[in-house]
Amino acid sequence: MSVFRKNIVPLIVITAVVAAVLTYFYRPEYFDFIIQPSARSIYERSLEKTPGQLDQWKKLTTLAKQDSVNINESFSENIITSTRSPFSAGYMVDIAQGESLLATVKTDTINSSWILEAYSLNGDLLQTAVATDSLMTILIRERESSTIRLVVQSFLELTDTTLLKIYKQPILEFPLAGKGNDAIQSFWGVARDGGRRSHEGNDIFADRGHPVVAAADGRISSVRDRGLGGKQIWLRDELTASSHYYAHLDSQLVTSGQRVSRGDTIGLVGNTGNARTTPPHLHFGLYRTGGAVDPKPYIWKIPIPADSEILPIDSRVIGSGSGANLRNQPDANGGLLRSIQNDRLTILGNAKDWYHLRTADSLAGFAHKSVIKLIE
Known part of the structure; x- marks a missing residue:
């Protein structure tokens, strides 16, 4: 009996492996929950029985990856696609350090028949869209400046009216509650002390006592009252691998080591330190490995494009x-x-x-x- 078992077990294993291979060859969709193929791979698999359509689809993909149109501002485009003229296009977008890129495809149909992808300039696939009902979205947050190629492509047998939007947003929360770009009145690089040094941050003006908020989730690494910054708070932010510097505060409402969430009030606007002779404002600085960086792209609010x-x-x-x-x-x-x-x-x-x-x-x-x- 033991000899029989020794012989039958390998046979069962071999049979199971062969069955799995044959199943994957003829019905690969049965393994999607394991392999998790991209939307593109799934659609191309559906075209394998019609080689002419598969070839047409791949040629359209190649066209999109060769397009060189540039989208540097908030962008909205109406697209009307049909079975006679499938849509396929590529868009180059430059992202500054501190910005995030959003691309959305809004369709008339709930079951999306579109491909939305982001590629590096080397051709590496960075992200595919997340579909929610009739909306597909890509969100890319970059710690460094980069150029992204977005590819938008409709399925071949599709008649649809579609709205594409491509726009950028700051990675961080604006550090003064309820304020925006207009409150920034002194920018990075402005001369200080007769040109002996340059401004390493943004000065954001508001009334004394206006709430200063955490620009990201993080940990308060230091709470100080000294030097040029007067009453100041340092926040360590893992999202951007940086330290946020909040200076000239009237009051500090957090303690060193405290965890805070994006939007939490951490202090109040003042003019302590070397800002004693100026109107109340927040000096907001950002420091990464190597020193200070311009915080403007991290907090500058960019309008979402209106429909065309x-x-x-x-x-x-x-x-x-x-x-x-x-x-x-x-x-x-x-x-x-x-x-x-x-x-x-x-x-x-x-x-x-x-x-x-x-x-x-x-x-x-x-x-x-x-x-x-x-x-x-």
Whole structure:
């Protein structure tokens, strides 16, 4: 009996392995809960039985990864895609140290049929969108400056009206409760003491006693009352691997070693230290390995872009007039890609008064509506 068991156990194991391999080969979706493939991989798997469509899809992906349009301001684009003209485009976005990047795709359908991805310039996939009902979102927080390529692509058999938004936000909370950009009245690098030193922070003005809040979750590393900063608080923030410096306070409401949450009141605005002759304000500084860095990108509030009105769209479009130029941004000051006078074009979408276009030789860019002629 023991000999039988010794022989049967390896046979069972081998049979199970073979069964698993065959199942994965014929029904790989059964293993998705283990492998957790990307939305792109799952969709490409669904196209394997139609090689022509799979080839079309991969060519559209390649186009998007080669696009060089630049989005440096808050951006909103209307996209109308159809089975005749699937959408595929790429967007280059520069992120400063201290900024976070948000990209959202809002669709008319609950079951999203879109791909939204972020890549490094080396082509490494950094993140795929998180889908919630009809909204897909990417959020990237960067500790260092970088350039991100966003790829947006619709499924082939899709007719949809879609709103794409790309914008940046500061990583940190604004350090004065209820205040914003206008309260910053002295910036990084301004000369101090007759030019003997430069300003290593932002001065944010408010009435004496105005609440100063923690710009991030963290631990209070020091509470001091001395030197140029007068009454000051230091907060260690792991999110940005930095130390926050709150100076010239009238009152300190925390103790060294205390854990605080983003938005907690930690002190009150004053003018202690070398600010005795100035109106009350907070000096907010940020220190990382190597010294102080400009805190402005970390706290500067950027407006979320409003929805763009939809421009007329037609399948037959040409560039019209000597001023018909394709640019790398939806702006008259955007970099000139080339003239598109009399060129046949495909409309990808529109950002306010600018059409997002692709030429017959696959170059993508923006042109103002005044130089685009729709042919019925």
